[in-house]
Amino acid sequence: MEYDFKKIEANWKKYWTEQQVYKVSNNSNKPKCYVLDMFPYPSGAGLHVGHPLGYIASDIYARYKRLKGYNVLHPMGFDAFGLPAEQYAIETGQHPAVTTEKNIARYREQLDNIGFCYDWSREVRTSDPKYYKWTQWIFLQLFHSWYDRKEQKARPISELISIFEKEGNTNISCPGDETLQFDSATWKNYSEKERRDCLMQYRIAYQGYAQVWWCEALGTVLANDEVVNGVSERGSHPVERKNMRQWFLRITEYAERLLTSLDNLEWSEAMKEMQRNWIGKSVGAEIEFDVVADIPFVEEDGTVNPGHANILLKVFTTRPDTIFGVDFMVLAPEHEMVDTITLPEQRQAVAEYKTYVKSRSERERMSEVKQITGCFTGAYAFHPFTERQVPVWISEYVLAGYGTGAIMAVPSGDERDHAFAKHFNIPITNIFGDKYNGEEAYSSKTGTIENSDFLSGLNIADASEAAINELVKKGIGKRKVNYKLRDAGFSRQRYWGEPFPIVYVEGVPYGIDESPLPASPQGGGGVAQETSARDLSASLSKGEGDVAQLPVELPFVESYKPGPEGQGPLANIKDWVNISLPLGEGRGEASRETNTMPGYAGSSWYFLRYMDPHNDTEFADRKATDYWNQVDLYIGGTEHAVGHLLYSRMWTKALYDLGHIGFDEPFKKLLNQGMIQGSSRFVFEVIFSFISSRSSKSGRIFVSKTHYQKLKLIENDKGKVIEYLVNTGIDKYNIADIRADTTLRIIRHHIDVNLIYGIELNIPAFKEKFGFNEYNGYLLTEENGAYLCDTEIEKMSKSKYNVVNPDDIVAQYGADTFRMYEMFLGPIDVSKPWDTKGIEGVHRFLKKLWRLYFDDSGLIVNDEAPTEAELRVLHKTIKKIGEDIERFSFNTSVSQFMICVNELAGCHKRAILEPLAITICPFAPHIAEELWHQLGPDGYRDGSVVDAPFPLYEERYVTENTKKYPVAVNGKTRIEMEFPMDAEQADVEQVVLADETIQKWLEGKTPKKFIYVKGKMINVVV
RNA sequence: GCCUCGAUGGCGGAAUUGGUAGACGCGCCAGACUCAAAAUCUGGUAUUCGCAAGGAUGUGCAGGUUCGAUUCCUGUUCGAGGCACCA
Incomplete structure (x- = not known):
């Protein structure tokens, strides 16, 4: 019997589906294990062989855990909202819902092909209204919450209102506006709008302003991805940064908790470090500088301010110890005070500079450090200690969003400040004595501060303390902890995303659940509603279209054109946007939020939904979330290191704070999978065209690699190129007729890797694909008739023609071979190129395994007693596979299976082969299922191998009694000698030193030391 | 530019805690079977010197620690991922 993987795999896939083998129950006595993959965005290109890498790893782990007796939750779903679908809709007019559905179907088919043990009854799709109903619900929880800094947790905003009524905000500083202060009487006198504006400064989901890429020509806001080389990707129109009102999540309030609770997670240090750096905690000081504003300037309302204003410029610095080295100040060009302090004669230069900066991305501003730009404002700031006047500049290297958007520049101690000072000829004060050489800033954090009044002679830490104390004493500064982390922009001016459950009444945003009726009519016990406008709230729930109901469904549109003034496409659907409320005279106009949520909204909590995916009254039953709890193993790419993983952590903490779940970290253990890169292939083409006396001629000659290399050397001399081609014997095109006025190009370009075997072109397939005939195309091969290509390792992508579809591999070799080969490629967390050629070895291995059980006549398994050697190799394998899976070293597992099967050659004993079939099940489930059933009575068993117990190894078969030791002289291994495992040093020493070879290497000298x-x-x- | 990771034969990789570098597989070479091919099986395969025995070199590069370094430390080169609206 041959190993007929096609039949076997089809058979068992059908069985698994019919028997619902992978359906998981929330009720079980077994210990639980939650194994999760980062769900994919279903792109139009389908899966390539790189995608399943992590899925196979998690599948192996999930199957192993099940064999080990766990109740394993292993679900899959789709991150189905996103920009590409909308982009595709704009280009083709197909509705994103339609293309997304199609893409998902394709993904599902491809995933099924590989034999994963997903419980598809738990599938989630973020674009499904039944799902995003709860995304919207969670958004409302965040909208109705504030962050209590003393208790370090989110609390319902109704509790904040009670506090304000009692004592104003004297004890609760405002995260949105630190200067905001009011007492209870003021609060009570506020209008409803004022109150809600004030609350907005506290909400965890709030509205603020952010810079976005604005493209006037397209009339739309663009994503960073859509801006290429400073112009729009579509149409190459100019773009600029524009400030727009946006929704945000106040993730900065969670900065400290996000930072400290990293310590308890089983994530790679690299991953934690990336998150730490992203959060970017730094301790320093906030210092106020007086700015000389002795100049008249025009206020926004047109009145002329005579000057002498007490303008304070706040800076944040991590190096307060360097305060005496301040030689100038730099503001972000967007800083709100720039226009205020700029002198009349500098105004034009500043305005021009600001225009320039508007065209620059943050990335460019941070990375192009060698290009130094800036503009003097004309203003000077007083040094707080010396009263010295230092110039105030603006420059793009200072970012508005970080710290206070202004810095005190210390050129002798900071490289960028130093470069800036040198470039603009600003005199530099040295505060590091001879440590500073005048050429390069001294940015090391060791040594003492000099030339600094009361700080002179102190080390950096002490000087910092002393400086801060003095600043505090003078009332012009304070100790300050700063985070690089910024609040998360949460709105997009797009169609294909979750609509916000927000309604504006007279420009004031309300949650659609704000009603005196139960807060969330769908159940779920939401945060207590908050609005104080009785009539208004009541009306909201009675309004047309029953706005109190979730979800707010995404309306169907036919056009994806942006709305007016940079609004999203939803703004064009007047019927949907405008709501009429029976509010009485002049108050009936209400409208919906037209922004949609960003891609990460749905993915920030999907791991919770899998626990109870069909619940219509809650995002998930508390019993279910308590049972499944944290994700035990989460596998995905490092590209999500700071985006998705940070937002998910924040959402989990918020839901925990508000009492909806019982844990505040979502992913206990995280494993990063590397990328599988594409191995691109290139062909070389000589293209020429010329006009002869009678007609125009053109042609293309594909030359093999060695010809290309030679031609490349003479590329600039057409005569020589023609001569070369003629000498190869090409008579086509009358090459010899080609004269010097020919245009002739030699190019190297990508070729579809599916037309290549190794580095050799599949010539018939290639000719067919390119429509070769006697008039079109010619192949110049190597002498042996082969056409050789160039290779390069690149990202796997359609545009590089290096995409390999797993379906093709599975069709040719089977899913089991594919799974094992992906694992065999190397460590799961390392990037590596795909090479289809190597798969033969793994396929051969499975055939070899098969032949232990079958020969031409059929099953050949017997009941003979196994030998010691056979038992040893089996038990060693069981041990190694278990250990390897626990440490996610799947490539070495595959090696071990190969070693095992090699050593078992000729063994057909049930006592060995039955445990082996179960052991290999996590890796090659189809063949394992077949073998396991074949070994049963009459070639069939009840149930599936996935419920068999993973075999246990016996210690006596895996321990050795003796060891062949490498014996080295001076660290260089010279011979091998065998000793019992329990040999003592004295005995070993005697034998070793007596050895002839060792004697020879000792050259008569006495050993100084004997290491055993x-x-x-x-x-x-x- | 900044943050994180990586670099070992012709190729993918192994060496789990500082202890025989190159397991396992691909490729290649030789042989067996075959009319032949495919498939399968056996042996060899880091570089270099040597007929051989055996020796020298060798884990991106330059140093350091150690009896001993692919592994730890410092510096450096190159490559990958991320850098806040791709997902």
Whole structure:
């Protein structure tokens, strides 16, 4: 019987589906294990062989855990909202819902092909209204909450209102506006609008302003991705940064908790470090500088301010110790005070500079450090201690969003400040003595501060303390902890995303659940509603279209054109946007939020939904979330290091704070999978065209690699190129007729890797694809008739023609081979190129395995007693596979299986082969299922191998009694000697030193030292 | 530019805690079977010197720690991912 993987795999896939083998129950006595993959965005290109890498790893782990007796939750779903679908809709007119549905179907088919043990009854799709109903619900929880800094947790905003009524905000500083202060009487006198504006400064989901890419020509806001080289990707129109009102999540309030609770997570140090750096905690000081504003300037309302204003410029610095080295100040060009302090004669230069900066991305501003730009404002600031006047500049290297958007520049101690000072000829004060050489800033954090009044002679830490104390004493500064982390922009001016459950009444945003009726009519016990406008709230729930109901469904549109003034496409649907409320005279106009939520909204909590995916009254039953709890193993790419993973952590913490779930970290253990890169292939083409006396001629000659290399050397000399081609014997096109006025190009370009075997072109397939005939195209091969290509390792992508579809591999070799080969490629977390060629080895291995059980006549398994050697290899394998899976070293597992099968050659004993079939099940489930059933009575068993117990190894078969030691002299291994495992040093020493070879290497010298590490090695030092 | 990671034969990689570098597989070479091919099986395969025995070199590069370094430290080169609206 041959190994007929097609039949076997189709058969068992059908069985698994019919028997619902992978359906998971929330009720079980077994210990639970939650194994999760980062769900994919279903792109139009389908899966390529890189995508399943992590899925296979998690599948192996999930199957192993199930064999080990766990109740394993292993779900899959789709992150189905996103920009590409909308982009595609704009280009083709197909509705994103339609294309997304199609893409999902394709993904599902491809995933099924590989034999994953997903419980598809739990599938989630973020674009499904039944799902995003709860995304909207969670948004409302965040909208109706504020962050209590003293208790370090989110609390319902109704509790904040109670506090304000009692004591104003004297004890609760305002995160949105630190200067805001009011007492209870003021609060009570506020109008409803004023109150809600004030609350907005506290809400965890709030409205603010952010810079976005604005494209006037397209009339739309663009994503960073859509801006290429400073112009729009579509149409190459100019773009600029524009400030627009947006929704945000106040993730900065969680900065400290997000930072400290990283310590308890089983994530790679690299991953934690990336998150730490992203959060970017730094301790320093906030210092106020007086700015000389002795100049008249025009206020916004047109009145002329005579000057002498007490303008204070706040800066944040991590190096308060360098305060005496301040030689100038720099403001972000967007800083709100720039226009205020700029002198009349500098106004034009400043305005021009600001225009320039508007065209620059943050990335460019941070990365192009060698290009120094800036503009003097004409203003000077007083040094707080010396009263010295230092110039105030603006420059793009200072970002508005970080710290206070202004810095005190210390050129002798900071590289960028130094470069800036040198470039603009600003005199530099040295505060580091001879440590500073005048050429390069001294940015090291060791040494003492000099030339700094009361700080002179102190080390950096002490000087910082002293400086801060003095600043506090003078009332012009304070100790300050700063985070690089910024609040998360949460709105997009797009169609294909979750609509906000927000309604504006007279420009004031309300949650659609704000009603005196139960807060969330769908149940779920939401945060207590908050609005104080009785009539208004009541009306909201009675309004047309029953706005109190979630979800707010995404309306169907036919056009994806942006709305007016940069609004999203939803703004064009007047019927949907405008709501009429029976509010009485002049108050009936209400409208919906027209922004949609960003891609990460749905993915920030999907792991919770899998626990209870069909619940219509809650996002998930508390019993279910308590049972499944944290994700035990989460596998995905590092590209999500700071985006998705940080937002998910924040949402989990918020839901925990508000009492909806019982844990505040979503992913206990995280494993990053590397990328599988594409291995691109290139062909070389000589293209020429010329006009002869009678007609115009053109042609293309595909030359093999060695010809290309030679031609490349003479590329600039057409005569020589023609001569070369003629000498190869090409008579086509009358090459010899080609004269010097020919245009002739030699190019190297991508070729579809599916037309290549190794580096050799599949010539018939290539000719067919390119429509070769006697008039079109010619192939110039190597002497042996082969056409050789160039190779390069690149990202796997359609545009590089290096995409390999898993379906093709599965069709040719089977899913089991594909799964094992992906694992065999290397460590799961390392990027590596795909090479289809190597798959033969793994396929051969499975055939070899098969032949232990079957020969031409059929099953050949017997009941003979196994030998010691056979038992040893089996038990070693069981041990190694278990250990390897626990440490996610799947490539070495595959090697071990190969070693095992090699050593078992000729063994057909049930006692060995039955446990082996179960052991290999996580890796190659189809063949394992077949073998396991074949070994049963009459070639069939009840149930599936996935419920068999993973075999246990016996210690006596895996321990060795003796060890062949490498014996080294002076660290260089010279011979091998065998000793019992329990040999003592004295005995070993005697034998080793008596050895002839060792004697020879000792050259008569006496050993200085004898190193004997039990079970490892022996080293003689002379 | 900044943050994180990586670099080992012709190729993918192994070496789990500082202890025999190159397991396993691909490719290549030789042989067996075959009329032949495919498939399968056996042996060899880091570089270099040597007929051989055996020696020297070798884990991106330059140093350091150690009896001993692919592994730890410092510097450096190159490559990958991320840098806040791709997902």
